[in-house]
Amino acid sequence: MSRNTKVLTLGVIILLVIAGFYYWRAHVLAPTSLGTASTTTPATVSATSGPGTLPTQRTSNAALEQDLSVLDAQLSGLGTDTATVNAIMNYSQNPQ
DSSP states (O other), X not given: OOXXXXXXXXXXXXXXXXXXXXXXXXXXXXXXXXXXXXXXXXXXXXXXXXXXXXXXXXXXXXHHHHHHHHHHHHHHHHHHHHHHXXXXXXXXXXXX
């Protein structure tokens, strides 16, 4: 075999291994029960709940407003974190 054929074959094998690993990580480690409903009751959800804790079964206007206020609080926290990271990055690039 020529050198180009060997390099091409090795490249294809490496791509197949990477694609297989990616497929395995995406499908083997994924949650197994995607269709189950949340068991969180409206009384247990607070406005200071952490990320990813918004219930999906409540659809009244008051519940949606509460969920929106929780999202707003989380997004403002994200904005603060982003500003802090930007300030650190700017300082590390231009220390004075």
